[in-house]
Amino acid sequence: MAQKMKAAIFVEPNRIVLDEKPIPDVGPLDALIRITTTTICGTDVHILKGEYPVARGLTIGHEPVGVIEKLGSAVQGYQEGQRVIAGAITPSGHSAACLCGCHSQDGAGTKHGFKPLGGWRFGNTIDGAQAEYLLVPDAMTNLSPIPDGLADEQVLMCPDIMSTGFSGAESGKVRIGDTVAVFAQGPIGLCATAGARLMGATTIIAVESVPARMEIARKMGADHVVDFSKVDPVEAILELTDGRGVDVAIEALGRQQTFEAALRVIRPGGTLSSLGVYSTDLRIPLDAFGAGLADQTIVTTLCPGGKERMRRLMEVIASHRLDTRPLVTHRFKLDQIEEAYDLFSHQRDGVLKVAITP
Amino acid sequence: MAQKMKAAIFVEPNRIVLDEKPIPDVGPLDALIRITTTTICGTDVHILKGEYPVARGLTIGHEPVGVIEKLGSAVQGYQEGQRVIAGAITPSGHSAACLCGCHSQDGAGTKHGFKPLGGWRFGNTIDGAQAEYLLVPDAMTNLSPIPDGLADEQVLMCPDIMSTGFSGAESGKVRIGDTVAVFAQGPIGLCATAGARLMGATTIIAVESVPARMEIARKMGADHVVDFSKVDPVEAILELTDGRGVDVAIEALGRQQTFEAALRVIRPGGTLSSLGVYSTDLRIPLDAFGAGLADQTIVTTLCPGGKERMRRLMEVIASHRLDTRPLVTHRFKLDQIEEAYDLFSHQRDGVLKVAITP
Amino acid sequence: MAQKMKAAIFVEPNRIVLDEKPIPDVGPLDALIRITTTTICGTDVHILKGEYPVARGLTIGHEPVGVIEKLGSAVQGYQEGQRVIAGAITPSGHSAACLCGCHSQDGAGTKHGFKPLGGWRFGNTIDGAQAEYLLVPDAMTNLSPIPDGLADEQVLMCPDIMSTGFSGAESGKVRIGDTVAVFAQGPIGLCATAGARLMGATTIIAVESVPARMEIARKMGADHVVDFSKVDPVEAILELTDGRGVDVAIEALGRQQTFEAALRVIRPGGTLSSLGVYSTDLRIPLDAFGAGLADQTIVTTLCPGGKERMRRLMEVIASHRLDTRPLVTHRFKLDQIEEAYDLFSHQRDGVLKVAITP
Amino acid sequence: MAQKMKAAIFVEPNRIVLDEKPIPDVGPLDALIRITTTTICGTDVHILKGEYPVARGLTIGHEPVGVIEKLGSAVQGYQEGQRVIAGAITPSGHSAACLCGCHSQDGAGTKHGFKPLGGWRFGNTIDGAQAEYLLVPDAMTNLSPIPDGLADEQVLMCPDIMSTGFSGAESGKVRIGDTVAVFAQGPIGLCATAGARLMGATTIIAVESVPARMEIARKMGADHVVDFSKVDPVEAILELTDGRGVDVAIEALGRQQTFEAALRVIRPGGTLSSLGVYSTDLRIPLDAFGAGLADQTIVTTLCPGGKERMRRLMEVIASHRLDTRPLVTHRFKLDQIEEAYDLFSHQRDGVLKVAITP
Structure with missing residues (x-):
């Protein structure tokens, strides 16, 4: 495995740049995903503009489609090489909020188990998906295998939109x-x-x-x-x-x-x-x-997450109830992500969503 | 039956007076109730002050406890002489709103069957309960017999509070x-x-x-x-x-x-x-x-009404789950209602609720 | 208006015949409907076979499509000549069951307001729809105008199926x-x-x-x-x-x-x-x-009824979400209803539903 | 820590005996609880009688009150020495069933994430609570601290009854x-x-x-x-x-x-x-x-578990809404558990629940 990866990093308001970062270590409950497709969200534009504050140096993005590169030692039920998505919201599964069915307000690790928007971690409180690799926390709660026959772009809208x-x-x-x-x-x-x-x-x-x-x-x-x-x-x-x-x-x-x-x-x-x-x-x-x-x-309502939600949404796609591919209007390589941000944030050229592929 | 009755009438902002009115005629679906106890609501004070507009000449009040004086020709399941209450909100039962379980927004007679606050009729769009007699519309939907052994003041809070x-x-x-x-x-x-x-x-x-x-x-x-x-x-x-x-x-x-x-x-x-x-x-x-x-x-939420609601609330009283009598802090005759309004609207003397008896 | 009408009458087990009956009188809350299309239900076959007991002499059928012939004196919000349907279940709107949202178990007139299957009246406890005319009780709760542009057969499945x-x-x-x-x-x-x-x-x-x-x-x-x-x-x-x-x-x-x-x-x-x-x-x-x-x-679940239910189902048809016409496989005149029963009860010739027109 | 502990073990139908077992090792997500009070359930009697099959050699019991002896390496938010309970049902938090709010049918590790009764592990599929020590799986989902001032017997009914x-x-x-x-x-x-x-x-x-x-x-x-x-x-x-x-x-x-x-x-x-x-x-x-x-x-409904459920139930006790201590009619030492089973299974002496203290 490469030691370094490319990632879209928030430097300061109005500056998200593609830079290098170490590929993260994998804790016992984590999974490392090699991103095959991701996208940019309107929320990322709020971050770009400094309207929604995140830590400088954070990798942005919360809509991952990829392949399991490495599983944490305690993670069961998955195989490396499996194609998966994870939701934009990655609940722990074990907080009081989760046990109440309020997964998006997950307060794992807080005193009472509730935290406003606490389930939103990718590109908010931990490194996100606009990168070559993504560390998914609480992998068993969050990784959802992609049904056979569905292409990346078919499931790209599931994590958030x-x-x-x-x-x-x-x-x-x-x-x-x-x-x-x-x-x-x-x-x-x-x-x-x-x-x-x-x-x-x-x-x-x-x-x-x-x-x-x-x-x-x-x-x-x-x-x-x-x-x-x-x-x-x-x-x-x-x-x-x-x-x-x-x-x-x-x-x-x-x-x-x-x-x-x-x-x-x-x-x-x-x-x-x-x-x-x-x-x-x-x-x-x-x-x-x-x-x-x-x-x-x-x-x-904040975007519902967790693997069961993702499974159900992918079922909607797989059963031909809905095709969200028309939402993907533009495609970029990860190397071109700054260009993609420029297009997307200015809503040029009739853009709805962009597909970013590392 | 007397031809005239006393009623608390909205004359103009800041003037509710006790005056005489004809005892209303009873339509096929109505019931005429002889009021034995009623009360004044905070909403009535809004009306008094002109903050909530009602027609001049309207009888005020929406919290009736009484005795059935006369039943409409199509009303079944009740007897004259029965002690009853009706809710502050008197849904028709047959509007689209009622059929959706949204009885308080009853739009009986309107095009689509919904009307904001439409279920609130007493002392709002039709004559109310601060009188010797009260005409209850859609009686079969709204009259609820008082369980044996419960005094007027025990059930006086059920219609609204x-x-x-x-x-x-x-x-x-x-x-x-x-x-x-x-x-x-x-x-x-x-x-x-x-x-x-x-x-x-x-x-x-x-x-x-x-x-x-x-x-x-x-x-x-x-x-x-x-x-x-x-x-x-x-x-x-x-x-x-x-x-x-x-x-x-x-x-x-x-x-x-x-x-x-x-x-x-x-x-x-x-x-x-x-x-x-x-x-x-x-x-x-x-x-x-x-x-x-x-x-x-x-x-x-607007006060839920209808006879089944009233029955359930009176069950709460009858089963000793709650005693609302401590809320009744003052008692007046209907003849003294202007005095009662004065006390209640100025929140004097620790008043919570008043009982008014014709 | 003719004094007599044709109706499909339960005579005894295994005998439903077309006979004459007086056109019913219209009470204050009723509406008289001239049936333009109706159908036979599997339940009617149970009745025919004597498996579900009804009174001898009862008109069968609970799926009416028709035109308002006459409105009761207290019925508001409709016009004679209007095309309407009513549900197989015709709740009163004012029973305890109705006020609990449990309209099909309507116990209007009973002591506690609940009656098993009580909302099912047509062709069960009162005369039904397989006739030239149908008396609809509690018309304001039950009559639902047919949206413009929908043919009888398009809405024929709404009342029950x-x-x-x-x-x-x-x-x-x-x-x-x-x-x-x-x-x-x-x-x-x-x-x-x-x-x-x-x-x-x-x-x-x-x-x-x-x-x-x-x-x-x-x-x-x-x-x-x-x-x-x-x-x-x-x-x-x-x-x-x-x-x-x-x-x-x-x-x-x-x-x-x-x-x-x-x-x-x-x-x-x-x-x-x-x-x-x-x-x-x-x-x-x-x-x-x-x-x-x-x-x-x-x-x-017993078939939900009431006019709001019917309105919503007809919206499903009008909005092209569903077309139930393929269910109508055979068509008969009311005069041929005995023949229709014979076909339908023996499930001959791939029958799904029949349309009966007086 | 002692290397061996006493435990009530299912040997064969009609034989549950107190024997010695190794104190279990603590995995990364587990917690080891030193039991201070536990009890016998009707279900345990079914097990005793061989009516509900469990593996021979299993420690019985699913109603633990105790003190955290040792926390797994990945467990956060608790301290050793803390007084806790865990529910009879110990959901993982991360299965599809859990993510649907159906925690008792937790199928963690199964293909689809649902398993009938899968959340019931203690004394069913893993060693239970009638012992000196209990290993609690998925500790962060299941351990609930006992509010100050509540004695063991006050919360003993929370895990199951x-x-x-x-x-x-x-x-x-x-x-x-x-x-x-x-x-x-x-x-x-x-x-x-x-x-x-x-x-x-x-x-x-x-x-x-x-x-x-x-x-x-x-x-x-x-x-x-x-x-x-x-x-x-x-x-x-x-x-x-x-x-x-x-x-x-x-x-x-x-x-x-x-x-x-x-x-x-x-x-x-x-x-x-x-x-x-x-x-x-x-x-x-x-x-x-x-x-x-x-x-x-x-x-x-199968007994709801998880730490949030336990917290809420203990709140009921702490707020004096209910006192379940009258249910505890008899008390035994763990050493006397065979005697306790004898009494309880024969419903002698007006027994409701027994308290067992190691």
Whole structure:
């Protein structure tokens, strides 16, 4: 095994560079993965811009597809050479949070076992996936073998985009016959649309303004696409639903405007399922909130992780329920990752997601 | 039967007066109740002050205890002379909202069957309970016979205070072993405390500053009472929970301050169950919201109604699980209701709830 | 309006005949529907054979599609001439059962408000739909307007077959990524297959032996079809799932053999969702039950009814999520209903469902 | 540390003897506990009698209270010398079953991650707690520190009896105002009664015939106790509920008779929550099952384990919601364990539970 590897490292705000790092040592519960494909997330752009703080020198990235290079001494049930993915969120499995089913808020090692966003480790609190090798902690909780016949790009959205997007529909408890609105059709919003469709929503209204995204929204399952640059989306959704409103609104952008619009379009007793990463305080308008008396639910969800989640998402792909490959619009070598960041962070050339291959 | 009856009527902001009104006619699905005991709610004070608009001339009040005087021609299963209560919320039973289990947002007669707060009719959209007689719509959905042996004052809290307070714990999905904080210990907050206790919470922290309410909070089930006038309640709750936070926080006041504090004390993955009637926009601080990534749930609940709810609440009383009589601190005749409003709206003399008897 | 109408009447075991009856009077909460299309259910065959007892002289049938002929004096929100359906189950909306969300066990008029199967009235306790006219009780709870553009045959499965079949998946709480087995692919089993697909199951295994049904099972969403006449279905399902078993097994026949097989194929912690109408005691084998320690759930579901359910099912059709027309294999005039019973009860000529038009 | 320890070993059917064994080695994820108090379970008696097969030479027992003697090299968050308990069920935390929240069916190391009863390891598939020392696997998932001030006997019921009993009420989804019947008031049934009370049931009917157990049932929360040796319990429960039946029936014995009676007393739409360990096939009578149309749920639950579960149960004790010490009727030294088995297995002298101290 090589002693050094290439990795995309956060140096300082506005500087992520490809540099060399030692290939990490493998502890008893870890697995070392040789990355075959990874990608860049909107969150990585927040990190790049210094909006979300991480330690200088950290390897970025939390969406790994790869091959098991080496297993920790206590890891059972896997073989070296196996193709695997791990979720963006890598819960320990043994914290109080995990034992409550709240894996993303995993507080392993903390006093009470809960830690906000604690399950998100890759490219946040430990080295991430934009590198030649990735150390996966708690490997038995997190490594999920790729079903035969699925190519890297077919499962590349599973670790984060698809898991997060689907969770918007799941936390919204979408039921057969529901009307659902999804605000913003970036990669996560598109997967939220697909998730709502998969769960049986019969009217899905996507809100977007970029024509290419509007088009792909229909492919992912939207029945209607509202162009918020041309019409007021709240008015448009109320018109499309004949004044009724939606059962579930999914927010997939992270702005006051979409949060508020989502609240305004849910029917009394409806649910606002929020996926966005916000960067300002939010305001709940009194009227949209029914003065607190409208039996509304607002629920936020961080990307669900763990191997069983990954297995289920890959089953969705393997069973042809959904094909997320259209989300991969550009491909780069790891050596070109700075170029990839430049393209992705400026949302140039209709980029949705990039595939990075070491 | 007398042709006229006395009723507490909203004349204009700051004027609710006792006046005469015709005793209402009874439609086929209605029941006419002779009120034997009723009470004044905080919401009625909002109406009095003009903060919550109702039609001039409306009879106020939504907490009836009485005797069936006359049944509509299509009403079956009851007898005249039977002692009954009806909930503050009187769902039709047949709207889309009701058929979804969302009875409080009953939109009977509307196009889609949902109407914000639509289940709240007494003293809001139709004449209310602070009168000698009350017309109960959809009687078969709403009339609940009082179990033998229970006095009026024992069940007087069921129509609203107890139903609302309990729903704070229920919507919060309190489980055995939970830690719960309840912000404000007015009548509803006290019943939320009792509800959390009944559902198995093992640490209940009540927040209040009025000594008499602090004392009754302990009787209703609080393990700790935090005096927010002396300490910062967020700090105090985090200290009491050794930094962990609570599983469920119940807001029972309706202010930005309590809403925000409730959000700040829930653990990652926790639930803020909101009961308060707000009168301003609310702000969600970014940090308290985990930037939208903390798997939090914010749920609001309007008082559940319907006869089955009332039956269950009266069972709580009849089985000695809870005694809400200590909440009744003052008693008035209907003739004295203007005096009662004066006392209650100014929160004088340690008043919690008043009993009004025609 | 004609004074007399034709109706399919249960005379005695093995005799359902078309005869004349008075067109019913319309009470204040009723609606009279002129039937435009109806069908025969497997349950009707049980009635025909005397296996399920009903009163002699009762009009049979519980799957109405029609036009509002006359509305009761207290019915609001509908117009005469409107095209509507009503569910096979017609809950009152106001019983304790309804207020608990348990509409099918509606005990309106009973002491405690629960009655086994109480929501099933048409063709069971009151006159049914195989007639020129049908009286719908509690019309405001039960009448659901047909969306523009949907033909009678498109919505004919909604009142019972589709509602029941879907409920198998719903009560099984099928989730994205689940593996589901459906035992028997008669009309209800086929809709259970479709329901599992709609809710996101990624591996659906249908069990059937009739070639035409096996073929349609694939169209409704089955990934695999096991021919139980050629292989042991338990072994086949365990093989297809590589020994894992299924998350949810749906029983759609009503026999010991299928009930037992369904129990045997669920993974530990799995759910057996039972739709079948049984006619004998059932046996739970100790080993299939994990001696009571396998965290299994067995849940039975009676067809959900009410207008909101019907609205949602028709939305499934209108949104092209599912087309149930292939289930209608034969068409008869009401005058030919005895012939239709003969065909249907003997399962001749590949019949799945018949459409009956007065 | 001593090299040898005493342990209660299964030799052959009807022979459990106290013998010497090596103190086990501690693997990286394990912890070695010095047992301070343990007990004998009904399941151990099944093992003794050869009714439940375990390997010869296995140490029996699954209810440990003790002190951490030695921690595995990878175990963090604990100190040697700490007083702890572990559940009877010791899930790994990382299997597919665990990641689905189905910890008791933990299939760590199996192909698909589910194994029937797989979470039950102590005294079943690995050496158990009736010994001087116990090796706890997956220590970080399973060790729960005992809150200060709680004595061994106060928490002795947490690992199994209380966790199992409570789960009967939890799986039954007992709600405020429910009527609940609990069949059999052995230690688990008594805790089911207490659990139903803690969750807000307002009418709890316990079924038992042993006078001492009938008496303690009332202390644990029963409102009524039916002596099945004197009256038919189904009739008695229907009479007590005025013909309505119960919302939830909990079976805590494991016999056809109690299973069937539990099914017969639930109202339409009710739940039978089964805790018993059965030793024969079960029969579901057609009439009690509503022919499969009564919207019933039958759910079985194996004792929930894991450190968070244990923490919550100990909170119930620490907060004085429940005192399980009255269940400990007899005390023995580990040296007397054969005598303890003799007493316990013959249910002599009013024994409920024994405390065994090494």
